[in-house]
Amino acid sequence: xxxxxxxxxxxxxxxxxxxxxxxxxxxxHDERGVWINDREDGRGACTFYPVDRIAxxxxxxxxx
Numbered sequence: 001x002x003x004x005x006x007x008x009x010x011x012x013x014x015x016x017x018x019x020x021x022x023x024x025x026x027x028x029h030d031e032r033g034v035w036i037n038d039r040e041d042g043r044g045a046c047t048f049y050p051v052d053r054i055a056x057x058x059x060x061x062x063x064x
Contacts, residue, residue, distance in 0.1 A: 002025050002040050003025075003059065003060040003061075004023055004024065004025065004060070004061050005023070005024065005025065005026050005036070005057055005058065005059050005060070005061060006021055006022070006023045006057070006058045006061045007021060007022045007023075007024075007034065007036060007049050007054060007057050008020060008021050008054070008055045008056045008057070008058070009021065009022075009049065009053050009054060009055060010053060010054070010055040011053060013049075013053055020055075022036055022047060022049070023036075023061065024036040024037055024038050024044075024047070025037045025038075025039070025040055026057075027042065027046055031051070032050060032051065033048055033049050033050040033051050033053075033054065034048075034049055034054070034057065035047065035048050035049075036049065
């Protein structure tokens with residue numbers, strides 16, 4: 001099991017229904033932003049969020 005992170009966005013981007021948050025596993029990060037993976041084993045869809053669109057990141061918001 002891995003901890004789940006929640007990325008809160010300051011503007012809705014590429015999300016159904018204009019959502020401003022995304023829950024998943026942080027796959028990687030660098031100075032450009034973070035990649036969130038939907039699956040714990042790393043085989044899911046990986047979504048990139050640039051730092052200028054991120055309002056905050058909450059770590060350990062649950063376990064899957």
